[in-house]
Amino acid sequence: MRLSPSDIQAILLTLKLAGVVTLILLVLATPLAWWLARTSSKIKGVISAVVALPLVLPPSVLGFYFLLAMGPNGPIGGLMHQLGWQALPFTFGGLVVASIIYSLPFMVQPLQNAFEAVDKNLLDAAASLGASVQHRFFSIAVPLSRAGFLTAIILTFVHTIGEFGVVLMIGGNIPGVTRVASVQIYDHVEALEYMQAHALSAVMLAFSFVVLLFIYTLRPAHKRSH
């Protein structure tokens, strides 16, 4: 039971995709989660529903619409074509964009929960001490939401690693470009290479278990220390 070079390549590509998606989502989802946690706007419900959509939709549905939107006749694809940019489907960039949408709720929701738990009174106290909105956010809200950030980052990373349907629809199966571990496993099974599929699956199973174990055992202890 050994991993072939193409298995290693698929694992590295998967980690790269998950890493890039997690970083981008951290930047994009943090202000969105903050807004959702603090706003009393009427459109909060609509935005929350849109953010949560990827949780319930079959990934192939998402992938299908991405394909349409990013294709040469789609609104995004058409615009990119006019700008002279490369079309996104069947590229690593396309995978990143699709994965960002697909994993959005996994970043937003833990952050939103954590931000909602931040006592507004502490932020008021910080304001009376001269702290600007940004300073209050980074010096009070972020450190008090540490556990939420940890959960959000880990869940997003693991969830991106585990995606399959979206990848297959939008990325195809190009070695080194879009062939991530989950697709590689599918290929192995298709080719009846069960030992190879076994090896790669075992790696993913072990990795996911260790990460979840980390979340469920270490995090409560983290909280108690407060």
Added chain:
Amino acid sequence: MQAEIPDHGVMGIYGPSGAGKSTLLAMMAGLVTPDTGQFSLENACLFNSAKGINIPAHQRQIGMVFQDSRLFPHLTVQDNLNYGFKLLAKEKRRLGFHQVVELLEIGQLLKQKPHQLSGGEKQRVALGRALLASPRLLLLDEPLASLDVRLKQQILPFLRRIKVETQIPMVYVSHAIDEILYLTPQIAMLEAGKILAVGNFNEVIHDERVLALAQSLGLENVLHSTISEQHAMLGYSIATVGNQRIVMPPIDAQIGSMVSVSIAASNIALSTHQIEGISIQNQLVGVVSSIQTVGSRMLVSVDIGAELIVEVTNKALVDLKIAVGTQVYCLIKAQSIHPISMHL
């Protein structure tokens, strides 16, 4: 409502729960936006609804101390104290870090986290944190309300120290009149979102509505006295107010030190002559300076060298033929005298 606050010293805001005291403070601090009105500090407008001016809280330099200390739980005491201090340009800092730490005696706490502190320690740190941000005005929103009597007695002298040593103008909100009178005679009476009266307590108290309000909340006399004798073995202390000797429960303070005490108006009885063979220790002679009716009760002001308000029934006044100018003895049990602050 309209009111002016002196640019030094303490202004007390007194009123029942729900009178709008905390909301008023939050508006001054910029944490709550009023619908209409205006607010200026040191001649600079901070809020004016007509002109659309609303300076955000963090630019007002108005410090606030809350009933729940609101220390940042993830920061040590030292980092809490430094929070506003570090945000301030060096030349704008009016108080030094060590000066404040010494003033509030919190040097041993610097390395601790807020959850390790007692209620009284938390409030001292919260006071220090607000002071280190060099506020132009310090708002105190019932800072002692969640503390027990013993802790109140320990914190109040620090507030007095802050008043004397920092010269920062303060607004002190409380529903405990004795706390306010210990710090300042300057008081604004608030009821149902309206200011009933502003001024020196001894003057505004003669306003019928103010008196009625104060009486309904439990009218307390506050006397500033000097400890003159200690009788620890016999279990009492003696303090003087003017030339009156007052027997008090034992107070742990040195002879010659100042002690403020509170006496509820309802715990004082009147007599037209000195009584012998009575267990009540204090019979303070004075002259009736005014009499006012509040509901079924009469409030009699007696000048004993300081003003003492005594609550009696109308029948008692009639029976004893007490009127303005009558010489009376105020009978006070030693046990109904409560020290507000032990150490000064």
